Amino acid sequence: MNILDIRNLSIKLVTSHKPILAVDRVSLTMKEGEVRGLVGESGSGKSLLAQAIVGVLDDKWQVDADRFHWRGIDLMRVSIEERKKIISKDVAMIFQEPMACLDPTTTIGAQLEEAVDHEQLTGYFWQKKQQRKLAAVNLLHKVGIKHHEICIKSYPHQLTEALCQRVMIAMALAKRPLLLIADEPTAAMESTNQNQIFRLLASLNQLKNMSILLISHDLENVTHWTNTITVMYSGQFVEAGTTQHIFNKPYHPYTRALVDSSPKANMQIPMKSRLMTLPGSIPILQHLPIGCRLGPRCPKAQKACVQAPNVKNYHGHQVSCHYSLKGSY
Structure with a gap:
């Protein structure tokens, strides 16, 4: 059963001039107990999509979708406040920059205690206070912080970025979420x-x-x-499938380029050789190409690519490309 089912979600940046379509008709599903990767270069719209799911985007972003279901509830038919209430109960997110997300004026212990779900607490109010402290300690142990005494009394700026990231994970786990969204959870770590x-x-x-x-x-x-x-490029859906199929037999030229640029796929090349890369860089929001946004960089681009391709489904392996690589294997 799909706990999250999104079809053709678009995110527009509202400006004083023409709105900018930052995310263009992206679909995403999550099953219960599934671990799904969302992959793409920096600037591909991954974090924006995640923030739209959680509902933390501000008013300058306009979110629309053909379908946005959470556990069978159509979130597009309820108010924004009700949507946030439903999502915040079952979905937690680990953000990319933990130092910027933690309150610099409050100790780690106080922030963790505040994050503990009140439904876990029982008894009188003076008992609940002790339960919150114990729950905060247990959360720190769960994420691998053994010396909780020092961490609890510390402020965010007194900890390393790696420790702050662990604290962020602990705060996310405090809600006992059904879905955890981890946005580059190990970016600052060894x-x-x-x-x-x-x-x-x-x-x-x-x-x-x-x-x-x-x-x-x-x-x-x-x-x-x-x-x-699921692979994204410049706010557009590229390809989705099982991890094994995506890495071993990608159907989209962009996914193929990602695979070819990885060290694992280049074990046979001579030492100090350059890895395969696509020419150019990801376009900025103000100058997005029409049609398939990979077109200016794509080795297979042709005249038809000025029109956005439809998503093709090959037995559960989905790809959005006019000239997919399916026939090349």
Whole structure:
């Protein structure tokens, strides 16, 4: 059963001139207990899509969708306030910059205690206060922070970015969410700490049956921890399928380029050789190409690419391309 079902979601940036279509008709589904990767270069709209799901975008962003269902509830038919109430109860998000998200004027312990779900607490008010403190300590232990005494009394600026990221994960887990959205959760960490965080997320998925949307620009790293992958480019849907199929037999030229640029796919090339890359860079919002936005960089681009392609479905493997690579395998 799909707990999240989004069809053709678009996000417009409202400006004094013409609105800018930052995310163009992107579809995304999440099953219960699924770990899905959301992959693309920086600027591809991954974080914007995640923030639209959680409902934290401000008024300058306009969100519209053909379908936006959460556990069978049509969120497009309820008010924005009701939508936020429904989503905030079951969905938690780990943001990309933990230092900017934590309150610099409050201790870590106080922020964690505030995040604890009141439904977990029982008894009288003086008992609940102690329960909150104990719950905060348990959350820190759960994310691998052993010396909780120091962490609880500290302010965010007194901790490393890696520790702040763990605190952010602990705050997200305090809600006991059904869906956890992790936006580049290991961006500021060393490889050892990265693996610890990914193992933590994997254990939460296995033990709590928590669904996880893992956002990253690193396709190869995501393949180790996900069941399925969705690829985006410049605000458009590119490709979606099982992790194994996406990495081993991508159908879209952009996904093929991501795979070819990974070290794992280049084990046979001579040392110090340059990895394969697409020419150019991702377009800025003010100058988006018409039709398929990969067109100016795509090695397979032709005249038809000035029209946005329809999504083709090959037994569950979806691709949005006029000239997909399916026949090349």
